[in-house]
Amino acid sequence: MEVIGAFNPGATRFGDEVILLLRVAERPIMEDPDYVGVPMLNLNHRNGSRRIEILPVPKYSPLTDLSDPRAVVYEGRIYLSSISHLRLARSRDGIHFTIDPEPTLFPETPYEEYGIEDCRITRIDDTYYISYTAVSRYGICVGLASTRDFKQFQRHGLILHHENKNVVLFPRKIGGRYVAMHRTAPSGFNGPHMWLAYSPDLLHWGGHQVLMAPRVHQWDSRRIGAGAPPMETPEGWLIVYHGVNAKDGYCAGVALLDLEEPHRVLHRSQEPLIAPTEDYEVSGFFERVVFPTGLVPMSDGRWMLYYGVADRSVAVAETSMEELLAVAKGEVAAASR
Template identity: 50%
Template structure:
């Protein structure tokens, strides 16, 4: 049973999104969390923006004024020999990233049919603190007991941590600050308590030694996290041998918790696979994809801001099909309907 990409893909493009200010341009609208609210499908988009430059002789850097909460623009000379401008996404100094050339915020999009979306004009969540000064990215939405909890990556010069917010209506949002300190990202919450505890999939990033791999943590109250345990790691020469991390919020099935995750190979080609976790002990891996169920093949997945990428932050289970919303080429949003049988066919027990 094949994966069915929507004929309308991409369902959200950068030109569907109004910039947050007139001197900015939208570079991408992608990596959205997904939820159902009433009779609407909600996408919480990552919107990446950059200041509009009128000269190739300068590089414009968006920055958060931590005192006023406003975004200011710093102008650098493109000929400044202190900096490396070779990657258009960031500015480096002595081999270290010191500035980003764009800034991301989160924006709500709404749909009655799950395919045709209207993007709101104003940001829902905008960088607000020093630990979000470089932007907030890649949200995941988990509905727990009538509330929607949003985990997102918070970027700053201190690294990437994980922010937590909540909403009941996708119009008013309450922030809870950082739930996990840098360096961590790709965090999503399970949609119910298990044996009296809440669980989260995490992706810490060690720098001294080790690799960015998937872990699991637990909490009594969704705010205080501990008992961090290794879950699963990279597989050499595999589709997930280069990088990996959580994707969509886990869904309960008869076979176990099904968590979609992304993996990249040594050539930075991002695909989507799945892992099946024990219902009573989600730290136990039952099976894992030996091959991706979705690979970058369509034009909008292969070509874009960063080509060769499919990356999901949100999926909704409907009977025996998962509707997965995913960022394509770090630029646009797409949707695909994936029969559970196709996902089951990729799974195999992990070798000891």
């Protein structure tokens, strides 16, 4: 197996450190150049063991479709070309990180057969909750884990069924309930919208409401999804989200939600906060991707926005609460990489 990318990290502060949980994607190295390897989790239910199994797929078969570098379609079935796990990285300054040598969270259930991806980290009281995408033959679902020390982790299983992803938790209850943003898959009637959901216990979710939809002829016209967990400000919940259009690809934007009625969108940026323009954002495993996943306030007033680039690596932009509020209101449109 070879690592093809470490990207789309969940991010938070823990003590005097910045913590990232990186998505580390690996793919098989095949000896026969006429075959592509599909990695997947193999579970032995008798003894509880697990291992990565490689399915060889003929590249040049009329039944094989490799047009999307992220996927392998063979005999009508969709697989992923890589398998992902989550791995911890730590930093004192938010820029220079030490990455753990071993995986932190590894696929371990049938619903994680093709990997676990794109986590977000939200601190609620003294617990850090990690929402992540679980991928398998059964679809794309949402899993939840938690920790208090980033050493011991508890798995809570699936909290939203397929097809769903980009789940981000709010850092406190609103109206006595926990709140999450999530993104459903498009259907014949609608595009991929951002939704809100509510829960008494973080495990059982309902009361779903549409929060935002793609906007025609704008930077987020094709699809949108939650990015970093919401930050509470005196003016409302500040959210950084991703949007996609045909010209620019994946971009980061900003919106402001009402503090006590989060389904009310007060402001939404007319221009992207960050669009893929740097070489490392434009070229990679999947081109033209800026994918925000973590926003961390520093002790000196800076806010560090962590985002995945081109499905290959991680970048950071320095910003501030004031700048993000101004972007949401359309007063400025800038962020310093």
